[in-house]
Amino acid sequence: MTLLNEVTARYPEAISFAPGRPYEDWFDVESVHTYLDAYLAHLAKDRGFGPEEVRTTLFQYGRTKGIIHDLVARTLANDEDLHVDPEALVLTVGAQEGMLLALRALIADREDVLLVSAPCYVGVTGAARLLDIAIELVPEGAHGPDPARLAEVAERVRAAGRRPRAFYVVPDFANPSGVSMTVPAREEMLRVAAEQDLLIIEDNPYGFFAHDQVARPTLKSLDRAGRVIYLGSFAKTCFPGARLGYVVADQEVHGPGGRRGLLADELAKIKSMTTVNTPSLSQAVIGGMLVHHDYRLRPANAGTTAFYTRSMSALLAALEDAFPPAERARLAVGWNVPEGGFFLVVRVPFTADEAALERCARDYGVLWTPMHGFHPGGGGERELRLSCSYVPPDAVAEGVRRLAAFVRDAAR
Amino acid sequence: MTLLNEVTARYPEAISFAPGRPYEDWFDVESVHTYLDAYLAHLAKDRGFGPEEVRTTLFQYGRTKGIIHDLVARTLANDEDLHVDPEALVLTVGAQEGMLLALRALIADREDVLLVSAPCYVGVTGAARLLDIAIELVPEGAHGPDPARLAEVAERVRAAGRRPRAFYVVPDFANPSGVSMTVPAREEMLRVAAEQDLLIIEDNPYGFFAHDQVARPTLKSLDRAGRVIYLGSFAKTCFPGARLGYVVADQEVHGPGGRRGLLADELAKIKSMTTVNTPSLSQAVIGGMLVHHDYRLRPANAGTTAFYTRSMSALLAALEDAFPPAERARLAVGWNVPEGGFFLVVRVPFTADEAALERCARDYGVLWTPMHGFHPGGGGERELRLSCSYVPPDAVAEGVRRLAAFVRDAAR
Known part of the structure; x- marks a missing residue:
């Protein structure tokens, strides 16, 4: 995770689907x-x-x-x-x-x-x-x-x-x-x-x-x-x-x-x-x-839960928009539809490693987490994790557009 | 230390030379x-x-x-x-x-x-x-x-x-x-x-x-x-x-x-x-x-340092009073004179274990720490640690009088 944090830190302006951090606008000092x-x-x-x-x-x-x-x-x-x-x-x-x-x-x-x-x-x-x-x-x-x-x-x-x-x-x-x-x-x-x-x-x-x-x-x-x-x-x-x-x-x-x-x-x-x-x-x-x-x-988290629900819905809708069904099949791109929480997983047709993340951050301005780090026995090389928890709501659609552009280019 | 904490907790009214806690009267919520x-x-x-x-x-x-x-x-x-x-x-x-x-x-x-x-x-x-x-x-x-x-x-x-x-x-x-x-x-x-x-x-x-x-x-x-x-x-x-x-x-x-x-x-x-x-x-x-x-x-701790210095001096003076030199030699009781800090060690002519601590707490109303727990290779069986840090200043002399009475009885 250290290398990952380093990449993330180098691109503070990127739209980030990387961290599992909670959203923070409701925190009050x-x-x-x-x-x-x-x-x-x-x-x-x-x-x-x-x-x-x-x-x-x-x-x-x-x-x-x-x-x-x-x-x-x-x-x-x-x-x-x-x-x-x-x-x-x-x-x-x-x-x-x-x-x-x-x-x-x-x-x-x-x-x-x-x-x-x-x-x-x-x-x-x-x-x-x-x-x-x-x-x-x-x-x-x-x-x-x-x-x-x-x-x-x-x-x-x-x-x-x-x-x-x-x-x-x-x-x-x-x-x-x-x-x-x-x-x-x-x-x-x-x-x-x-x-x-x-x-x-x-x-x-x-x-x-x-x-x-x-x-x-x-x-x-x-x-x-x-x-x-x-x-x-x-x-x-x-x-x-x-x-x-x-x-x-x-x-x-x-x-x-x-x-x-x-x-x-x-x-x-x-x-x-x-x-x-x-x-x-x-x-x-x-x-x-x-x-x-x-x-x-x-009940104290009802607003928080509603926020994450909207955020994940927006993320899923943006993925649907960005990858129409025909292209999805052609590129072998897909994702799961969780019932809650912060995370979903996207399958991609290329190796989604730290080097790919670095290119994506630098050239497309969007961050995510490679899945292979969560597979201690190997696996997940062509998967990435997206988190809906920390990204500002108005940035979700643009973030997914950038991600889709990267996926299309990387799949070539 | 668990057993020790249990003994300490059972005698909340005892005068305690046991814990390495800082004195707390100057803390302000x-x-x-x-x-x-x-x-x-x-x-x-x-x-x-x-x-x-x-x-x-x-x-x-x-x-x-x-x-x-x-x-x-x-x-x-x-x-x-x-x-x-x-x-x-x-x-x-x-x-x-x-x-x-x-x-x-x-x-x-x-x-x-x-x-x-x-x-x-x-x-x-x-x-x-x-x-x-x-x-x-x-x-x-x-x-x-x-x-x-x-x-x-x-x-x-x-x-x-x-x-x-x-x-x-x-x-x-x-x-x-x-x-x-x-x-x-x-x-x-x-x-x-x-x-x-x-x-x-x-x-x-x-x-x-x-x-x-x-x-x-x-x-x-x-x-x-x-x-x-x-x-x-x-x-x-x-x-x-x-x-x-x-x-x-x-x-x-x-x-x-x-x-x-x-x-x-x-x-x-x-x-x-x-x-x-x-x-x-x-x-x-x-x-x-x-x-x-x-x-x-x-400098922010100057008052604290002066307090612990007075407390250790009072403890040493009380030990001198409680064990006059002749009796000290006869009982083979002694202690070191630290240049600072919270702790000193008293040598006693009996096994200073948890059972002795329990008797001392119950019958004499004073607490200390057996030294043998600090000797992973064995040793310290006839030593106890006194801490000057947590005991109220006006209780030091009385605590040492009680300890001395226990030591004399235990040495018989």
């Missing part, structure tokens, strides 16, 4: 003060903290598992119908730290293997590389990873004398592919996880942004067998600058001397070696945002 | 607003940012190496006479993340070994454990680690067919021992590092808090050969709730294809797999604090 004060008032009013306790909470080292676990648990109940013990939550420095902690906690032996959907978000493959964890790929179809393929891969790994330990998946509007799992496939995946003795690491940064505004059930909410570890993020539903995420890890584990505890406490022990605790400042501001929105981020 | 505004004003005024750029800086994903690198570099020049390229800085989620990044960047092969001073801060041994890095111990003397012992250990490691790669050390007022290196020993240690081809990871959380208010030269400021990676922290000089630290990694490295870069950029690549970037909120508030104090934290 003054709101940080408002949210911080809302959290401090909550501590005083709802929890009965005196001024000294409020001060300690904001300024000192805090609880390793976090200080707004109660507020997040309340919000998850409202937004996702997910009812979890606040003690099973670990607030993390972005979902990225959550991935790192979960991988380190779950995968302890050299023969353990992490299964990931392919194409796959680079954050989890990066965390696996950092920890020297072996991965195996479960290819995605049009509706995300197929549970039957997951079972096949798990069995193949076991037949090779290794242990398939966990499977990482983004069921809603995945990054980079944009695809989503159907509800029956979610149920089936939980059945396969039980059958294959797999844990599931469910990552859900985009779940709010469904075009039909209908909430999909998370794997975690369907899970009755304690198979799912859930990674949450406030980067897209609040804002990235807080770098706040969380893990729900309510599995019971047995520690030294037979002591029973929660997997969350194992994650906390590991967190004491990565960042000690998540900044109180970030938790206070996001906590205040949760209080301010009455512990309901989904 | 309103100051967070002031510092945040100071940073935003700095962006507008000194850097010419428009309102949209200011908003993006605060709310969006940021630069992996951080956004206040320029302000930190300016402050280091003023406070430590350390002149570094801002591009060689990586802002981290506490010094803990800095340790993790540095260890992962420096120690790549199975035969590489990290040398650490013993007793040793648990954060670095924890990070090494997380990454499966082998450590070897360099015992401390009354003035910290002896460079000659460092050379011996490095040679022994090399003779065993492994590579001594780096040495972790806190030259000023170490945690847990409180000891400091002399200036000639610092010079000699740099000579040994060059001779043994070792890098030095210098961690400096307590350097400001010298009783004589005279700044010791950091190893980094004495280093002319690019041997020292410097870890800084704002937890004690600003406040812990921002969880902000940094690494100075100005070594030149050669990347793929012979591209030259800074070690800081290698750390940033690893950081993209741990936390992606350090919260902008934390950087904005600490950045505002640096601006507010005219890029000089040392």
Whole structure:
């Protein structure tokens, strides 16, 4: 991604379908003060903290598992119908730290293997590389990873004398592919996880942004067998600058001397070696945002969701305009139509690598992301990811016109 | 440390010499607003940012190496006479993340070994454990680690067919021992590092808090050969709730294809797999604090330093009172007299483990930290660490009286 960021940085004037950043026109600098004060008032009013306790909470080292676990648990109940013990939550420095902690906690032996959907978000493959964890790929179809393929891969790994330990998946509007799992496939995946003795690491940064505004059930909410570890993020539903995420890890584990505890406490022990605790400042501001929105981020994001829905519709309409059906077939150009989220994938008739991106940025003034970087086992060489999240609405059509011109020239 | 925190949490009314937390009476909740505004004003005024750029800086994903690198570099020049390229800085989620990044960047092969001073801060041994890095111990003397012992250990490691790669050390007022290196020993240690081809990871959380208010030269400021990676922290000089630290990694490295870069950029690549970037909120508030104090934290901490100096003096005086010389000899009780910082070590004539701590907390109402947890190779069983940083000044004498009563009873 470093090279990619360098290319992006060299062309600041280009229309950019590259970053998975949230749109930012609705951010308001003054709101940080408002949210911080809302959290401090909550501590005083709802929890009965005196001024000294409020001060300690904001300024000192805090609880390793976090200080707004109660507020997040309340919000998850409202937004996702997910009812979890606040003690099973670990607030993390972005979902990225959550991935790192979960991988380190779950995968302890050299023969353990992490299964990931392919194409796959680079954050989890990066965390696996950092920890020297072996991965195996479960290819995605049009509706995300197929549970039957997951079972096949798990069995193949076991037949090779290794242990398939966990499977990482983004069921809603995945990054980079944009695809989503159907509800029956979610149920089936939980059945396969039980059958294959797999844990599931469910990552859900985009779940709010469904075009039909209908909430999909998370794997975690369907899970009755304690198979799912859930990674949450406030980067897209609040804002990235807080770098706040969380893990729900309510599995019971047995520690030294037979002591029973929660997997969350194992994650906390590991967190004491990565960042000690998540900044109180970030938790206070996001906590205040949760209080301010009455512990309901989904309705608070209704405008955001409508924006991304319009933006993706505009992007799809512009692609239809730019590539009439006959030309589409002739050039072998195509794309998927996601049900929500930030991303879609365009197939092109040439190698869409960093060199192509550089030419496209320089000569056509438009940016995108090569897909091959999301395929740790190879693949995606003739695909590119477009993001609708960060591009100004009035630039979408022009951006796609420029992209189409580049595709036609590159296909020659 | 988990068990220790549990004991501490069970006795909230006890007088506590246990935590390495900064004293907090001078923290003021309103100051967070002031510092945040100071940073935003700095962006507008000194850097010419428009309102949209200011908003993006605060709310969006940021630069992996951080956004206040320029302000930190300016402050280091003023406070430590350390002149570094801002591009060689990586802002981290506490010094803990800095340790993790540095260890992962420096120690790549199975035969590489990290040398650490013993007793040793648990954060670095924890990070090494997380990454499966082998450590070897360099015992401390009354003035910290002896460079000659460092050379011996490095040679022994090399003779065993492994590579001594780096040495972790806190030259000023170490945690847990409180000891400091002399200036000639610092010079000699740099000579040994060059001779043994070792890098030095210098961690400096307590350097400001010298009783004589005279700044010791950091190893980094004495280093002319690019041997020292410097870890800084704002937890004690600003406040812990921002969880902000940094690494100075100005070594030149050669990347793929012979591209030259800074070690800081290698750390940033690893950081993209741990936390992606350090919260902008934390950087904005600490950045505002640096601006507010005219890029000089040392004078801004003069009152803090005077407080810790008085607190340690009171602690030492109370120990002298509680253990008259004759009894001290009879009981084989003793302690060191640090030149600054938070910590000192008391030798006692019994096993000072968690069980002893529990009895002392329950029956005598005073808390401390067993030293054996800081000795990964064993040792320190009859020693305890006292911290002068968090105990209210009017409780020091009474706390030591209680401790002395416990020591006398436990020695029977």
